[in-house]
Amino acid sequence: MVQSIGRVNKYTDTDLNRFAEDLNRDGICVIRGLFDKELISEWAKAFENLFRERQNQPGGLAPREIARYYLTLPWVSPFANVEVFANPVIMGVLERVFFQEYVMVQLGVDLPVQGSDYQEIHRDYRPLFSDQIVTPLYALAVNFPLVEVTAENGPFQMARGTHILPREEGLRKIATGEIPMESFYMELGDAMIRTPLALHRGSPNRTNQPRPMVVMGYAMHWLHTPKVDLTLQRDYYESLPENLRQMIRCQVVEQLPKEKVETYVNFKY
Template sequence: MVKTISGIANYTATDLDRFVEDLNRDGICVIRGVFDRNLIGEWAQAFDKLFRDRQNQPGGLAPREIARYYLTLPWISPFANTEVFANPVIMGILERVFYQEYVMVQLGVDVPFQGSDYQETHRDYRTLFTDNIVTPLYALAVNFPLVEVTSENGPFQMARGTHVIPREEGLRKIATGEIPMESFYMQPGDVMIRTPLALHRGSPNRTSQPRPMVVMGYVMHWLHTPKVDLTLERDYYESLPEKLRQMLRCQVVDQLPKEKVETYVNFKY
């Protein structure tokens, strides 16, 4: 009997192994139908209200060039959801990639609006040592959209395989067309797992509606990540199983602050 890991779509251990092969080779894999569309709808509705509130708070949004913003999600319903940040399909892949303990360090949203432009092609992290040493996947971004991602509303773009070559070599190959800059289209419920070391960029949103993309960041336990943070209320944190508490690198407080000043402003390498 083939063991399956249930999401909305069922994936076997062989499927997860294949996703990991894609991730190691290309720096990215896309998994269809991981989350229920109703769950995504709840997140989208809550995000719309949160974004409006943050717009009225000094420092409540981190600018990401023209008409593009980043904000950290609060650990409240519906965002504080073990079915999302500890989803068995996602965990199955992370556990195949990270050979030591790993921690979750980030829960935020990138959102371009009409008027946004192409970002400069970049990495989200520096290499561990030097560009000439290929390092294992020590950090991963797990992305999922709150709306359908089309060619018109700012799809994430990435050059496959550029996580294992020097940055300047990757930029040259992108410029000559040897490695294409590929757009990734997604439906609500789909999940994309990628290495932040692959060269990538945001593209313009040419529609009248925002395109929110959630990012959950997971890293090897020894990696220092001062630009992102998680803050959980004590009651919620203590209600989690011990394994999940150990997985969260977070500040535990008695009550969440009412206002959030974003610090993750510099993000390009």
């Protein structure tokens, strides 16, 4: 297991156990006020500049249906922050639900803009074997927004508990209203951890401002994840503690590329 770094802030072992229980039962847990709002503000400003740059680069944004995009964050300041990707609260929850070594495989942003619509209800991963065998939590996404998430700007929607149901059964229960599609509203500093196997969708952003949602992906060490990638510059990578170097599945380069062509295009199951 990767050992957490730093102090577990204001959260107790009881809190972390509860988050892990929520995650196992519902497929999601929400951690209120995890990150400092000044940190989020710094990320938001840097992201705004990055998004403008990527808009002008061929392949700089991956399409996510109408008026919705995905982009990989470069491993530079302020995004390359140990207190975020190896946050002790996040690590504390992951260590309670992953029963083998895990790795970080993804750092990106989901971005609906004005004109976006409801996504088709989907999963981001397939079951390990079949729908008839319950898949354990073998991959998790940690999300936190760079703006407040309201009913108007495209909240993430998910049906709790559908990660342990066959896909068709989950869709049927959503259609009949037995399991609701729940919108998750978030304030600056909030974070959520969720399984990509739970049935979910993006909702429309009806405002004139983008709604950036950071996604950090973690998975069991044996999972093959070719659609997402991390690239770290050697001097930064070698400055990290050994346990964090082992945790990050990445390509190490002498110099980060100036342009990024997104390859994470197919994302629905």
